[in-house]
Amino acid sequence: MPERPTTGQLVPRPPVIAPDYTPGSVTDAISEIVLKKPHTVPWLAAFAVTSLVVLGFLAGIGVLLFVGVGIWGINIPVAWGFAITNFVWWIGIGHAGTLISAILLLLHQEWRNSINRFAEAMTVFAVTCAALFPLLHLGRAWLFYWLIPYPNLMSLWPQFRSPLVLDVFAISTYFTISLLFWYLGLIPDFATLRDQATSRFQRIFYGIFAMGWRGAGRHWHHYQMGYLLLAGLATPLVVSVHSVVSIDFAYALLPGWHSSIFPPYFVAGAIYSGFAMVITLTIPLRKFYGLDGLVTDRHIDNMAKLLLATGLVVDYGYLMEMFTAWYSAERYEMFTLYNRMTGPYAAVFWLVLAINIGVLQLLWIRRVRRHLLSLFVLSLVIQSAMWLERYMIIITALHRDFLPRSWGMFAGTFWDWLLVIGSIGLFFWLFLLFVRYIPMISIFEGREMVHKAAREAGVR
């Protein structure tokens, strides 16, 4: 048995799966969370709290539909306030899920198998939250179907040259593909739950979703091709979605928005905030459900590194944005930058930079990356900073544009904040249900990892 080379690697990396798992025990470890474990007090408490928040969210939406968008802080000149901030923030969070499930699959990063399932769930739920906001922002939300092209008595069509209509197509495609990708990955696991079920109800319930999957060679043959192709389709899709979101801004002639750097800058920011959310979800999940053997320190470390890498791309975006404004020597571009740095919202600007450029650098330190509590806190801080970043981009560009006589100020109202908190509640409410009723780690890919680990151990 030859010694493994150790050059350049001072500390051995933790494995992607604990070595004592067998295909049977990995199946049981994941499926028993859904099938056998009773409801715990922390879960029930969290579910009760988030249910209350969801009720508040529904009440906020009800008042909004009844009274109108005037209950928000938006007005001219700042007509895009919290709703668009929340939209961009949520859709960005979803993007890390697709990155993990599709792009890392195509790149053969096998460690992703432990985290792709709940990252995909995160995508589906985040896009659900995101899609609500533009609809609510319509004012007459019940006429949302006017955005969809269909032959109608008014003889009108949506204006396909408008980025807002492009958004409709991008977001609905993204939601559909994410949902199908998630469900396709779940079918073999639903079959596992059906076969391991302890009650007749469970067997029928999961049996319906498994659709008669038997694990036949023909099934896997088509399944693998379909899964790979869906990953291949989702990869360019995820880049296109946030690019389309960014051209909502870049199309406008407004200084601070009208910039060709926006698409890549927004995509990087999306994946960055999404990775922060994956970390926020991973750390408590593996603690409460004892999944340390499946989601190892290697995963946490890798995610922290990806967070750092995408964060540095975002930082590059900040610097280039400022450089472009300065280099253009264009009076209004320069003023927007100056106003961001010294105007009434300067505190937001400097806070965003302090966190996303300054605090982010802590991730270079291995001890921070491996220390769960500090990483957890850091991920929350980064998500808040990314929300503030979108707020800063939207508000500072709008509130002072070309003519001083049309300047104004913006502040969120109670209803604005209720919908921010409400959507976060909805996200976690859906996620809590997911954790209890759907296997949160891909079971069959877990079995594959066990086989691969065994083979590698045999080779060595």
Next chain:
Amino acid sequence: MSLHGLIAEFENSEELLHAARSARAEGYRRFEAYCPEPVEGLAEAMGLKDSGVAFAVLFAALIGAAIGYMLQYYALGLDYPINTGGRPLNSWPIFIVITFELAILFGGIAAFLAVLILSGLPRPYHPVFNVPGFERVSRDRFFLVIESADERFDEERTRRFLLSLGPREVSEVAD
């Protein structure tokens, strides 16, 4: 009670691969392997053709792209033309986005449906579910079924052949 076929249970994927290859060499054509996770090389061992999923996705994506472009061209170029500062009505660069999105949407839906249809799902009932112990197929066991519909199927001979592969057990699958 008619017989669907004979089933052999194996411990690991190597044994299953060997069994599938032997069954094919023996001249059986209507047989099926069952396994808890994809097994590399199983499709070749079973002699399966390339999956039709890829073709379905390509075809649907092209249809989606065509619909996406023609929808915009018809709506903004023919049915309700709006002259915006003399710019061309067929403003293709901006039409690319929806063309692309619809190609992905159609391709993705086709990938999902093609997997189901080509696998014969949804199918709530199948004879193999009658076999006691078959539920371990989604945990850690591997199975090979030779169907009675196969031309070369003969209950005695096939049973002897399956037993020669060194399975844990060979049993009958009721229809």
